[in-house]
Every structure is written in structure tokens, then in C-alpha cells.
Amino acid sequence: MITVDRVESTQDWNEFKAVTDLVYQGDPYRLPDEPMDLDRILISPPVAIASIRDIAAFLARENGVVVGRVVAIHDTSFTQYTGESIGFFGFYEAVDDQEVATGLLDAAAAWLVGRGLGAMSGPFGPSMFYSAGIVVDDEPALPLVGMPHNPLYYAAHFEKWGLVGIKDFYSYLFDDPCVIYNRPEYARHMQIFEKVKARSEVTFRSMKYRTVRRDARIVRDLYNKTFVNFWGFSPLSFVELLELLKMMLPVLDRRLTLLAELDGKPVGFLMGIPDVNQAAAKAAHLKSRWLRDLVTLWHVKKPSRTDVIDGVRVDMLFVDPDCPDRAVSSLLIMELSVRMRDLGFTRVEAAPVLDDSPWMKGSVLTRMEQTPHRTYRIYNRDLELPRP
Template identity: 60%
Template sequence: MITVRPVQSARDWADFAAVYRTVYRDDPHALPDEPIDLTILRRPNPELAQERRFQAFVARDGDRPVGRVVAIHDLAFTQYTGESLGFFGFYEAIDDHVVATDLLDAAAAWVSVRGLATMAGPFSPSMFYSAGIVVDAQARLPLIGMPHNPLYYAEQFEKWGLVGMKDFYSYRFDEPYQMFCSEKFARHKQLYERVSARSEITFRRMRYRTLARDTEIIRELYNTTFKDFWGFSPLSRPEMRDLQKMMLPILDPHLTLLAEYQGTPVAFFMGIPDANQAMERASRFRFRWVRDVATLWYVKGPKPTRLMDGVRVDMMLVDSTCPDRSVASQVIVEMWRRIEERGYTRMEGAPVLDDSEWMKGSVLSRVEMGPYRTYRIYSRDLDPA
């Protein structure tokens, strides 16, 4: 018999974590450990607790944990957008329609009781972390910071009544700087060289000694750049600090690219080494702490590119008021150049929204490239509580 109950005790949290191992036990592309640190649920940042309420649920078949979900009310999002929208996230379940239905029913009931009319997701716990599920049929090692899941999740969601509301993609480029230097791009490269020669744009990387200041610059650029994008709500300082703590151990500072115009920050672009390749290599070790140490060694060791050939690029932030209209192109080419300089041979851009005119118009139309991976966010209107 399937039962779904709120997560309250330490035993409940242990069962919540155990669901991941149950679902991915036979998945050859899954990593052995959770992609997101569950301490953000068990011991949330007290400052963020003022912005976000949630309730975790775990499904059991007898004593065996077989599914989980978290219902989320993002108060900052609701206050900013005025939308009556709740979220669900951290969803994992075995291939059983009853388990899926009972979990989503529990999440929907909690969201509805809080007076919210629609439930959307998965968000784990927000757009700033992991969002959506993979819906393309090609099985691959997950990209760092992006979802990975069994393909039957889409069927579970749709049977329950969830409808796809937003698709987003990743796009893969092999040796992107070499592509830019090829004959096909000769005219674009000549134009770029003329424009950049007379430009006042300069570049620098994030610095540890000014990390707090640089992080605040990035937060302000994010809030300026994405204010008109779908799903946006301002990124708060506590959320930014949490994201920084999560990303800092694996970042390559050379791929944290700040652009300045006459000394004023106007753009940011980030390349994240695909540490999942290192985690896959470390998965041969039995104990979690050994896997963590090994992963960091493979990422930060003397020659990490022996294990990681890929970089995920994200956080393309450009101040639209910058007088130099070439700043976006310059940041992209400079990132491509640095990726090659650091010894990486593969770049994957993600997430790219399905209505992102900049990405589709300025890059993809010239290389005639389709998405490498497809992700989807779902939603459903709820019955009144």
C-alpha cells in the first residue's frame, strides 16, 4: 500500500534521500550522489526562510521509500510578480503511476491551502538552481547544474494533468574558438577584430580578494539583464551568497569573465567546468567523503582537463544601457578564446529559453545547429482549497 506523509523527522529525511538511490540504481548515466545538497531543505539559510516556505513529502510502499516531492511557496516571487503560482520540486519516483499521483496530489493540496491557484515545476528549489526535467530520448551523462531524470517522468506529469509551459535547451559547440576562426566565419572575425580594436571594453576575472564586491556586481547585472524575462524575480543577496558557496569549489576563475566599460561593470559571462565528468570518475570509490575529495582533486588538480573536456556556459549578463553595443559579442568571443586557452574542447550553453531571440538569432542561425538537450517545465491550475 502506498502512503504519502510530510517529512518531519530525521528518519523521514533519510528516506527522502534514499529515494534518489532507488530511482537511479540501474541508470548508467546517473551520478552516485545527489546533484543538489539537501541541506538547503534540512537546514535552510535563515535569511532565505523569510522568502520561501516549503513542505517535503515522502511516499512509501510499506516501509520502502519509493518517491518524494517538495511543495514550495516562493514569497519573493509571488510578491514581485503578483502571480498566484506555487511550485513543486526535488521530485523523484519509481515508475508507478499511483506513487506519482499521490505525491503530486499531496504537493498540490499544500500549495492550494496557501491560496495559490497554479502549481508549476519542477523547481529545486527555484530557477536559480535546477529547473524542469529532461524530455529528449537520448541518454547522456547529466550536464553540471542541469536536470537528469528517467524519461517516464514526463508521462507521470502529463497523466496527472500537468501541461508543458516552457521549454529550454542546451546547445553544444565543439572547439568553439576554432569554429570562430574557421573560413566560414572569416567575415565575422574580421568585423569583430575591427570593432574590438577601437572598443573601450576591458575584461577581468573574478578575484578572491574582492569576491564579495564582485558577487554583488554580478547580482546587480542579473537583476538588470533578466527583469523582463519569463519567470524572473530579483535575486536577493542571501540567495546569491548561497549560490556562490555552492559553485565556488568547482569554478575556474579564468572563466569568470567581467567586462567593464571605462571602469564600469557592464557584462558578466561564466564558464563552469563540467565537474560531472570528474564525479563520474570518482564514483568508483565506496565512501561519499572519498568521492567528494576525489572529485575536487580531479577538478582542481594539476591537469584537470585530462578528466574534463567540457564547460557549461551560463549567466550571460549584459547591461542594455552600455554605450558600446558590441559588448555581448566581445564577451562571447573572449569566453571562447579562454575556453581553448584553458584546454577545454567542448562547450555547452544552457539553459537557453525557447523564446530567447538573442541566442537563436545571433549564434545558432549561423551554425545551423539544433538543441543538444531539451528540458521542460510543467504547470496545472488547481482546484480551490
């Protein structure tokens, strides 16, 4: 018999975290630790974040054994900004049993309906800025750092319950970080870039650890100005961005976090994240969490790290739409690719890339006639609100 109950106690949260041990048993690409710090994101988030996002977590049990989990999310800042009656779900994990899936999604939907929300979208973890969607490819692979990894049957769980795919986004893999520019057919393209760079007044600087709060505000302002008309946008708060940066700082290489400036004013941002999952996979056999973290961090920081970590995830490309220099996005990509090459990285994966991204997909990837390496999908279903 399947029962679904709301998470209430510390023991419940411990069982919530342990669901992945059951779901991913036997998965050769599964990493033993959650990609997100659930304590800081869900259980005890900063007050400023908790004040704009209400959640309800649920556990599914079969004969007393936990077999699934889900979180219903009401992002009040999104509701206030967009005026849309949409709730979200995320952190979904479940065994391959449609009865379990239905029970979990029913519980999440009922909670959202109780808050007057007329649709449910997801999965988000807990918002689009952190992690979104599920993998829907048929080729299992080691997950890219910060991107979803899940059993392929999740899509069937969602669709049988009535969720419909509403947005796909992609990752694009290149075996050489300079492949965009050094293919023979793009020699002319590279020459143009070099000429543009020579006459451009745009300069680049790396984010600094000691000024991370100031730089976080700069990135926040650029993000909110750039993506205001994008699908699913709601303003990003300084506190939320700072929390994410704090979680990422141990694995970031500041040389790969680029701010573009024109006349001393920030006009663009691009970040490359060393694919720490490659190092985490090397430490996955260790029993102790702290020892896994220590070994992973050692691989990230050691001088010969590219022996283990040869890849970089390219993320967060955005440019001030009012910037008079229209080549900033291309210059950022070229500058980052040169830095990755000089640091010894030999592969790069750009993700997430939306259909309507004018820089990552429109101005660069489509010119390369590159096909997506992985596809991720976000789902939605309208909910029936009680009649007044």
C-alpha cells in the first residue's frame, strides 16, 4: 500500500535525503551526494529566501519503506512579479512505480491548489536559477556539474499523470574549447573576431573572492536587466545569488568568471565552471561524506587537476541589452575559450541553452551546425481550483 505524508521532522528530512540511495542503486553514473545543499536550500534557508518561497515536502512510503519524494513550491516573488497563478514542484525522486508517482504529484498539486494556484510546473530545484527540468535523452552519461541527472522513466511518470512538456533546453558539447574558432571553415570568422577585439574598448576582469558581495550585486543587476523578457523570468535577489555563489566558491576558478566592462561600467558576464563531477566520480567509492568532499576538492585544486577534470561547463552568459558594443557576447566567449585552453581544459559543455537565447544559441552554436548533446525538459499541468 502506498501512502504519502508531508515531511515534518528531522527524521523525515533524513529519509527525504536517503531516497536517492534506493532510486539510483546500480546506476553507474550516480554520484553519492546531492548536487545541492538541501539544508541551505530547503530545510533552513536564509530568512530573506524563506520569506519569498513557501514549500511543502512529501514522502511516499510502501509498507513503511520510503520509495519517493517531491517538493511543492510556491514562489511568492514570482507570483507577485508575473501575476501568474503558477506553482512549482521539484526535487522529485521515485522508484519506477506509477502509483508512487501519482501519489506524490497528487499531493504536491493539492497543496498548490490549497494556496489558490491554478497550474503546476517543474521540476525546479527550487527555481529556474538553480536547476530545472529532467534529462529526456536515451543515452545515460555522467551528469554535468549543476545539471539534472535522473532515471529516464521520470518523463513517463510525469506524462501519465498529465504533465505536458512546455520548454526544452539543451547542452552543447565541444571536445576542444577553441573549436568554435579553429575549424577551417571558420577561419574567416576568427579573423573578424580578432579585428573586433583589437578595436573594441571592452575589457575583462575576473570576479574576486574578497569582493564577492560587490560583484554579486553587479551580476544580479546584469541578470535582471538582460533576462527580463525571457521565458520564466522573475527578478533574482542579491541574497539568493550570493547564497549560490557561496556554495560554488570552493570549486570555482576565478580566472573563468569574467566580467566585461566598457568605460568602467559592467556590460556582460560569463562563467566557466570546472566539471567537478568528474572529480566527485573518482571519490564516489569512499564511504565517508567528508572524505569524499576532501578528495574531490583536492582534485579540483591540485596543479595537475586536468588529469581528472578536463571539462568546463559554460553558464550564465548575459550582456546588458543597452550596451553599444554589440560584440560583447562573442568577445566574452572567445576570451573564456582562450583562458580554458591556457589552463589545460580540453572539453567544454555549454548549458543550459534555451531555444530563445540570442547569444549562446543564436549567435554562436547555430553557426557551428552543432546538435545538442543533452536535452532537458520542463513540464506543466493546469490544476482544477475549487469553485467559489
